[in-house]
Amino acid sequence: MTQQTQQAERIRIFDTTLRDGEQSPGVALNHQQKLEIAHQLARLGVDVIEAGFPIASPGDLEGVQRIAREVRGPIITGLARAGQADIEAAARGVEGAEKPRIHTFIATSPIHMAKKLNMEPEAVIERAVTAVTLARSFVDDVEFSAEDATRSEWPFLVRIFQEVVAAGATTVNIPDTVGYTTPAEMRSLFAHVRANLPAHVILSAHCHDDLGLAVANSIAATEGGARQIECTINGIGERAGNASLEEIVMAFHTRQDVYPFTSNIVTRELYRSSRMVSRLSGMPVQPNKAVVGDNAFAHESGIHQDGVLKARETYEIMNAELVGREAAVLVMGKHSGRAAFRKALTDLGYEIEEERIKGLFAGFKDLADRKGQIYADDLRALVEARTDIPQTFMLERYQITSGSDMQPLAFVRISTPDGVREATASGNGSVEAVFGAINTATEIAPSLEIYRVQAVTKGSEALGEVSITARHGETSLHGTGVDTDVVAASARAWLRIVNQIVAGQGKSRAVTQGTV
Numbered sequence: 001m002t003q004q005t006q007q008a009e010r011i012r013i014f015d016t017t018l019r020d021g022e023q024s025p026g027v028a029l030n031h032q033q034k035l036e037i038a039h040q041l042a043r044l045g046v047d048v049i050e051a052g053f054p055i056a057s058p059g060d061l062e063g064v065q066r067i068a069r070e071v072r073g074p075i076i077t078g079l080a081r082a083g084q085a086d087i088e089a090a091a092r093g094v095e096g097a098e099k100p101r102i103h104t105f106i107a108t109s110p111i112h113m114a115k116k117l118n119m120e121p122e123a124v125i126e127r128a129v130t131a132v133t134l135a136r137s138f139v140d141d142v143e144f145s146a147e148d149a150t151r152s153e154w155p156f157l158v159r160i161f162q163e164v165v166a167a168g169a170t171t172v173n174i175p176d177t178v179g180y181t182t183p184a185e186m187r188s189l190f191a192h193v194r195a196n197l198p199a200h201v202i203l204s205a206h207c208h209d210d211l212g213l214a215v216a217n218s219i220a221a222t223e224g225g226a227r228q229i230e231c232t233i234n235g236i237g238e239r240a241g242n243a244s245l246e247e248i249v250m251a252f253h254t255r256q257d258v259y260p261f262t263s264n265i266v267t268r269e270l271y272r273s274s275r276m277v278s279r280l281s282g283m284p285v286q287p288n289k290a291v292v293g294d295n296a297f298a299h300e301s302g303i304h305q306d307g308v309l310k311a312r313e314t315y316e317i318m319n320a321e322l323v324g325r326e327a328a329v330l331v332m333g334k335h336s337g338r339a340a341f342r343k344a345l346t347d348l349g350y351e352i353e354e355e356r357i358k359g360l361f362a363g364f365k366d367l368a369d370r371k372g373q374i375y376a377d378d379l380r381a382l383v384e385a386r387t388d389i390p391q392t393f394m395l396e397r398y399q400i401t402s403g404s405d406m407q408p409l410a411f412v413r414i415s416t417p418d419g420v421r422e423a424t425a426s427g428n429g430s431v432e433a434v435f436g437a438i439n440t441a442t443e444i445a446p447s448l449e450i451y452r453v454q455a456v457t458k459g460s461e462a463l464g465e466v467s468i469t470a471r472h473g474e475t476s477l478h479g480t481g482v483d484t485d486v487v488a489a490s491a492r493a494w495l496r497i498v499n500q501i502v503a504g505q506g507k508s509r510a511v512t513q514g515t516v
C-alpha cells in the first residue's frame, strides 16, 4: 500500500495480534515473545499496537508496560472494560509510551446488555461516558468500542457514539464482534454512523471471521467511511479469528484502482511478521492462506507453470517479493508439464538435449504418480540414475513373498532385446532374494561387496538410493538405483552392474539367449 494516487486517503492499521490475537484458544505469549512481535509490528509500520488487556493479569499489565516503554513509532494501547479499575490499569500500562492510547469498550446489543451485562441501555450509555471521561483524564487519545455493534440498534449506536465523542473519544470503533454482518450491511452502517458524527472522529472497523467475511467486511467498512481497521497477523483471534492484516493490506495495494487508500505498512515485512507470529503463537498457517500461506505463490499445474514462465502476471496478481517472499515457486508434481520440468532441470544446472528430456519426463511422471511431490533431489536422482550404459536387461516387474516364518522368495521379469526372462530365487532377505532371481534370469552373478541405502528426498514417500559395489572376476563395479521402494532400488542398482558387465565395462561374458 505504498503506491499513492491523487485522491488516496490514509487507512490506519490497528494491530490487535497481541490482544485479540492472543485470545485465540491455546495461545499465550510471554513478555519476551510479545516484545519481539511488537518490535516487528513497528518495523511493519502499523499505526497502533494493542499490546494487551492490562486488568487481565499482572503479567499482561507488565507486558503492555514493557512494550509501551520499549517500542517506538506506533501508538500503544491497552484494552479496558468500562470501569474504573480497568481504565486505571490500562493507563498504568501505556504510561511509558511515546504515543499512549486507552481503548475502552462496552456492549451495546440488546442481547449483550440484557443477558451479559444485566444493564439497562441508559445505564450502558452512562457507564461508557464515565469510562471515556476517566480515560481522557489520563491520555488525549481515547478509543471507544461498542461491542457487538453489528447486532445493536442503529439509533442507539449513534446516540452512545455521540455521547462518548462529546466526552472526549477520538476514535469510535464499530466491531462485528461475532462475525455476523455482511459487506453491504457494514457499508451502510458505517455510512450511517459517519453521517451522524463530527468529521474529526476516526471510524474504526473490527471484524471477526465466523462466516469467513472478516476481510470483506473490513474493506466494505472503508467504503462507508472507516479510516482505521483493526486486524491481526495471520488473522488469529477469538474463535474463527479476526480480519487478517496481510490480506487487507494486499487487497488495498493490489486494487488501488477501486480502493484509493494508502497506509504506512511496509509490505516487504508481511511474510516475516507472519512467520514470527506463527512460530511464537504456535498457530500454524494453513498452506492455502492468502498472501502468507506456503502455496500462495506456488504453482503445480503444467498449464499455470507454463503461463508463469512466459509471463508471471498470467497467474499472479501480486509479486512474491513485494510481501517479502521468494519469487514464485514451481512445485513439481504429477500435474506439471514439460515447460516446468525443463526449467527445473536447467535451474539445477543440467544442460540436457530435448530428446533426452522427453525420456526423463516420462520417468518423472511415473515417479510423480507414485510419490506425489517431486523435490530437487528427486530430479537429480532421476537424471543421474540414467547413464549411457546400454540397458540390455531392464526390470519389468518383481514380486516378493515373505513372512515371519518363511524365507523371502523373489520373482523377477526382465526384458532383453531378445525377449523376456523370468526367474525366482529365495534369500535370507528380500534384497538377497531379488539379486538371486536377477542372477538366474541374466545368468550373470557378480559378488556383492558393499551395499548402502539412504533416503535422498523428503517425505514419507521419500526416494531411497541404493548404492552397490560388486566384483565380477577381477573388476570392481559400482551401481546405484533410486526408487520409492528400497527393494526396487536395489534391483535397479544390481541390474546396472549386470548391464555394465554385459557392456564390457567389467569382465563380462556374452548374454545368452533364452528364457529362464
Ligand SMILES: CC(=O)SCCNC(=O)CCNC(=O)[C@H](O)C(C)(C)COP(=O)(O)OP(=O)(O)OC[C@H]1O[C@@H](n2cnc3c(N)ncnc32)[C@H](O)[C@@H]1OP(=O)(O)O
Binding pocket: 020, 023, 053, 055, 056, 057, 080, 081, 082, 083, 105, 106, 107, 116, 117, 118, 147, 177, 238
Ligand atoms: C469482545 C472481546 O474481545 S472483549 C475482551 C475479551 N477478553 C478477555 O476477556 C480476556 C481478559 N479477561 C479476563 O482476564 C477476565 O475476564 C477479567 C479480568 C477481564 C474479568 O474477570 P472477572 O472479574 O473474573 O469477570 P468475568 O470474566 O468472570 O466476567 C466478566 C465481568 O465483566 C463484565 N463486563 C463485560 N464486559 C464489560 C464491559 N465492557 N464493561 C464493564 N463490564 C463488563 C461482565 O458483565 C462480568 O461482570 P459480572 O461479573 O458482574 O457479571
Ligand SMILES: CC(C)C(=O)C(=O)O
Binding pocket: 020, 079, 105, 145, 146, 147, 148, 173, 175, 176, 177, 178, 206, 208
Ligand atoms: C473489544 C472489542 C473491540 C472486540 O474485540 C470485539 O468486539 O470483538
Ligand SMILES: [Mg+2]
Binding pocket: 020, 175, 177, 206, 208, 238
Ligand atoms: Mg474482537
